[in-house]
Amino acid sequence: MPTPSLKEGRLNIRCDFHARDLLEKAATYAHVSVSEFVLRHALASAEDVVREHESISLNAVDFQAFLAALDAPVEPSPVLQRAFDRHAEQVG
Numbered sequence: 001m002p003t004p005s006l007k008e009g010r011l012n013i014r015c016d017f018h019a020r021d022l023l024e025k026a027a028t029y030a031h032v033s034v035s036e037f038v039l040r041h042a043l044a045s046a047e048d049v050v051r052e053h054e055s056i057s058l059n060a061v062d063f064q065a066f067l068a069a070l071d072a073p074v075e076p077s078p079v080l081q082r083a084f085d086r087h088a089e090q091v092g
Contacts (some may be wrong), residue, residue, distance in 0.1 A: 013038075 027037035058066060076084065
């Protein structure tokens with residue numbers, strides 16, 4: 001049986017009476033505390049938002065074009081090459 005993790009952080013939220021009543025009703029139906037209900041659903045939503053911003057989905061045609069671009073990189077333009085050189089000088 002996994003050991004429960006220590007909950008060291010605290011998050012306080014303010015809401016109106018209607019929102020509190022709705023959360024209490026939902027938590028009761030789910031057989032968990034309001035805190036557990038809010039945390040579970042907030043984390044699920046947060047994971048979705050992070051996934052949407054940190055992943056890229058390509059259709060098959062675009063994916064093949066992406067792979068082809070990786071296999072055949074273009075030479076940097078003169079302006080980009082100067083930026084590379086300037087960066088190398090400054091950073092070392």
